[in-house]
Amino acid sequence: MLLVCSTIPVAQAVEPLWIVNATPGLDITGVSISADGSTIVAGGDQLIAISRDGKKLWSGWAGELVEMSRDGRYIITSLGSSIRLFDSNGASLWDQSIGEPVTDISITPDGLMIASCGGSAVKSWYNSGAGLGSNTTNKVKHLRISPAKDQIAVTTETALRSFNLSYVPFWSDEEVSPDLIEISTDGTHLVIAGGNWIWLYHGSGTRIWDKHIEGGNILSLAFSRDGSTIVTGQDDNTITVLDNDGNVLWTAKAGFWVMSVGVSDNGSVIVAGSMDKNLYIFDREGTLLGTFQAAGMIKSRSVGISGDGSRIVMVDGTSVYGFSGAQFSRPAPSVTPGVTGNQSTVTMNNTLTPVTATTVVATTPPGTGQPVTPVPTTTQQSGIPWILPLTPVAVIIFIRQKIRT
Numbered sequence: 001m002l003l004v005c006s007t008i009p010v011a012q013a014v015e016p017l018w019i020v021n022a023t024p025g026l027d028i029t030g031v032s033i034s035a036d037g038s039t040i041v042a043g044g045d046q047l048i049a050i051s052r053d054g055k056k057l058w059s060g061w062a063g064e065l066v067e068m069s070r071d072g073r074y075i076i077t078s079l080g081s082s083i084r085l086f087d088s089n090g091a092s093l094w095d096q097s098i099g100e101p102v103t104d105i106s107i108t109p110d111g112l113m114i115a116s117c118g119g120s121a122v123k124s125w126y127n128s129g130a131g132l133g134s135n136t137t138n139k140v141k142h143l144r145i146s147p148a149k150d151q152i153a154v155t156t157e158t159a160l161r162s163f164n165l166s167y168v169p170f171w172s173d174e175e176v177s178p179d180l181i182e183i184s185t186d187g188t189h190l191v192i193a194g195g196n197w198i199w200l201y202h203g204s205g206t207r208i209w210d211k212h213i214e215g216g217n218i219l220s221l222a223f224s225r226d227g228s229t230i231v232t233g234q235d236d237n238t239i240t241v242l243d244n245d246g247n248v249l250w251t252a253k254a255g256f257w258v259m260s261v262g263v264s265d266n267g268s269v270i271v272a273g274s275m276d277k278n279l280y281i282f283d284r285e286g287t288l289l290g291t292f293q294a295a296g297m298i299k300s301r302s303v304g305i306s307g308d309g310s311r312i313v314m315v316d317g318t319s320v321y322g323f324s325g326a327q328f329s330r331p332a333p334s335v336t337p338g339v340t341g342n343q344s345t346v347t348m349n350n351t352l353t354p355v356t357a358t359t360v361v362a363t364t365p366p367g368t369g370q371p372v373t374p375v376p377t378t379t380q381q382s383g384i385p386w387i388l389p390l391t392p393v394a395v396i397i398f399i400r401q402k403i404r405t
């Protein structure tokens with residue numbers, strides 16, 4: 001019994017460097033972080049700006065969605081049908097309305113251009129507040145303004161569409177059913193996810209490849225700025241990591257739906273937040289570097305990572321948590337990438353979960369159908385091995401037996 005207990009692997013649990021709590025009774029629903037990790041802004045019923053060392057810089061207003069320019073100088077938020085731009089000191093620069101409840105917002109890395117969508121409306125502005133353009137299309141889900149400032153890509157109920165910055169149609173693909181979207185730093189590649197499919201496009205609109213992912217629908221998507229690494233979180237509790245050729249590098253299992261994922265600029269550090277209340281940190285090879293269990297569930301847009309991976313942040317509804325990348329430099333039990341069919345294990349919440357590194361052969365993607373995301377009602381179960389409480393008893397029995405003999 002002693003031998004069994006001593007060989008049960010346990011993931012490295014890491015405590016946050018700092019915790020900043022929201023005003024009691026107010027919810028925090030998302031977070032954004034600057035490229036160097038010097039500025040963090042959490043959004044929800046109130047906005048909270050925090051320095052990299054956990055000092056609260058300012059708070060107030062409210063913002064359901066929050067995005068930040070890479071240098072932290074500009075913060076864009078949404079509330080209902082309105083878009084509001086702030087500077088780094090929390091001063092409101094302007095607000096605009098798109099006439100529909102906002103479903104997504106995007107800002108260029110330098111903060112000079114902003115785009116938003118909601119209902120069938122799409123609109124864009126300069127950071128001065130002057131309008132760039134507007135248009136209407138099928139019901140819009142998500143959008144991203146290209147860092148190259150040459151297009152705005154939009155996912156709708158029926159197609160992937162691209163517009164120039166004035167929302168003049170550029171190109172479209174009517175054969176996919178897209179949802180989430182991310183763009184590489186130079187704007188040359190777009191990653192689209194919908195259901196359990198992933199598509200990679202060239203910025204000109206050419207589809208490069210499509211991939212059917214094993215398991216459930218994709219709930220969260222991240223794309224490294226260098227275009228090397230794609231990360232998805234799914235509603236069957238799976239984290240899937242692919243390279244830019246569509247090869248699945250590894251998969252891992254969380255305890256519940258993986259609602260939020262992030263990746264450093266070069267793909268070397270990967271973070272995933274789950275509704276099992278756990279934050280998981282991996283390297284690109286799939287090594288589990290550490291975990292942290294929050295007080296509440298980690299939902300959509302609730303994790304962030306600086307460009308160099310030196311600062312990691314997350315929110316759980318009531319608090320903002322900050323970590324240093326150096327805290328996760330000592331590897332815990334890991335996922336070992338392998339050829340198709342090889343099995344390895346990863347430890348999460350002190351439970352052993354089989355993980356398969358698999359290359360999936362794609363078939364023709366569906367033209368219709370959207371992911372269904374029911375509201376979860378189950379609760380997290382304890383992951384503490386049942387055998388651990390028996391260990392002291394076994395030791396006592398063993399010692400007494402030795403004394404008698």
